Amino acid sequence: MELSPTAYVILGMLRLGKQTGYDIKQLVDKSTRFFWAASYGQIYPELKGLEERGLIEGAADPQGGRRRRAYALTAEGQDALDEWLKTPEDVTLEMRDSALLRLFFASSLPPADAAAIARAAGERHADVVRTLEQLDPPAGMTRTVRDFGLDFHRWCADRFAQMEKDLKEH
Amino acid sequence: MELSPTAYVILGMLRLGKQTGYDIKQLVDKSTRFFWAASYGQIYPELKGLEERGLIEGAADPQGGRRRRAYALTAEGQDALDEWLKTPEDVTLEMRDSALLRLFFASSLPPADAAAIARAAGERHADVVRTLEQLDPPAGMTRTVRDFGLDFHRWCADRFAQMEKDLKEH
DNA sequence: GCCCTCATGTAATAAGTTACATGATTGA
DNA sequence: TCAATCATGTAACTTATTACATGAGGGC
Numbered sequence: 001m002e003l004s005p006t007a008y009v010i011l012g013m014l015r016l017g018k019q020t021g022y023d024i025k026q027l028v029d030k031s032t033r034f035f036w037a038a039s040y041g042q043i044y045p046e047l048k049g050l051e052e053r054g055l056i057e058g059a060a061d062p063q064g065g066r067r068r069r070a071y072a073l074t075a076e077g078q079d080a081l082d083e084w085l086k087t088p089e090d091v092t093l094e095m096r097d098s099a100l101l102r103l104f105f106a107s108s109l110p111p112a113d114a115a116a117i118a119r120a121a122g123e124r125h126a127d128v129v130r131t132l133e134q135l136d137p138p139a140g141m142t143r144t145v146r147d148f149g150l151d152f153h154r155w156c157a158d159r160f161a162q163m164e165k166d167l168k169e170h
Numbered sequence: 171m172e173l174s175p176t177a178y179v180i181l182g183m184l185r186l187g188k189q190t191g192y193d194i195k196q197l198v199d200k201s202t203r204f205f206w207a208a209s210y211g212q213i214y215p216e217l218k219g220l221e222e223r224g225l226i227e228g229a230a231d232p233q234g235g236r237r238r239r240a241y242a243l244t245a246e247g248q249d250a251l252d253e254w255l256k257t258p259e260d261v262t263l264e265m266r267d268s269a270l271l272r273l274f275f276a277s278s279l280p281p282a283d284a285a286a287i288a289r290a291a292g293e294r295h296a297d298v299v300r301t302l303e304q305l306d307p308p309a310g311m312t313r314t315v316r317d318f319g320l321d322f323h324r325w326c327a328d329r330f331a332q333m334e335k336d337l338k339e340h
Numbered sequence: 341g342c343c344c345t346c347a348t349g350t351a352a353t354a355a356g357t358t359a360c361a362t363g364a365t366t367g368a
Numbered sequence: 369t370c371a372a373t374c375a376t377g378t379a380a381c382t383t384a385t386t387a388c389a390t391g392a393g394g395g396c
Binding site: 193211 | 378379
């Protein structure tokens with residue numbers, strides 16, 4: 001069937017119930033965005049495409065005079081999502097970390113400057129930890145993933161703190 | 171000065187000495203690619219742009235009848251790199267992990283299927299560990315970063331293994 | 341009245357990958 | 369001689385972000 005990776009984010013979010021494009025963006029922003037982000041510029045065109053393929057179905061759902069279009073999964077959409085969940089072929093693991101890049105090239109820097117980079121990197125992860133802690137605890141599988149995220153960013157925060165310490169001692 | 175993020179990869183690699191575009195790609199592929207990748211489609215045009223700006227300087231450097239163009243940092247290029255290293259403003263931290271995305275939506279799956287996803291994710295990190303272990307041990311700051319990478323992927327491999335175990339026990 | 345949130349959408353741009361074309365050298 | 373590696377480059381495509389335009393409803 002060949003769907004774009006972000007298409008599955010939408011299908012997955014629609015499994016939770018009928019959603020508007022706006023809803024989906026809100027959901028993404030407080031859940032998957034830490035390991036899979038999506039912008040309006042992707043979501044709205046993708047919704048159109050998924051409807052044309054018959055994987056989702058949209059219907060006008062105005063609130064007062066406020067125009068809204070809410071989407072729901074079709075049976076085909078359910079199947080497409082299930083199939084994707086069961087076939088972990090495309091195992092995308094990408095990372096871009098400008099702090100590590102800087103540190104990689106930092107041999108020309110005084111150790112104190114390198115330590116400052118490590119410190120900033122650690123704080124950045126500590127920020128994510130605080131954000132995740134304040135998110136309403138989810139249920140089911142999403143809890144497992146949130147716990148992973150918390151452990152992950154805590155570990156990174158600690159490890160960068162250790163790196164900072166090591167760099168300070170030359 | 172506003173350079174593209176990948177431009178700094180090139181400047182950084184040129185600090186190690188005169189390099190061709192091909193050399194830079196090889197260097198990236200066995201070092202920064204784990205946290206900052208770059209393709210030929212980026213490298214060659216970027217080399218042209220950096221030369222136009224006067225940050226690097228290229229010269230024909232044929233090996234036999236084989237055409238080569240080797241680049242070196244100019245004083246301006248040195249300065250641009252140093253300035254970027256010292257100002258950790260743009261702290262990019264991006265991650266895309268299709269395994270976590272699948273697990274996030276996996277509540278509809280039998281636990282055994284979810285466990286399989288966690289297992290595949292763990293193995294993927296274990297593969298990276300093996301790759302990093304086989305890379306020639308670098309010197310200086312790059313060693314610090316490699317050690318971080320090793321610890322990082324080891325931790326992820328362990329944590330996914332633990333998740334797999336938890337999922338198997340329902 | 342004004343600002344914030346809800347809500348949809350698009351255009352411009354940036355960023356990056358893949359695939360291909362081209363051609364020389366080296367080593368089995 | 370044939371495959372692999374060295375070496376440069378571009379075109380087409382995909383993917384994603386940013387910024388903007390538009391407009392309604394709710395609360396102060």
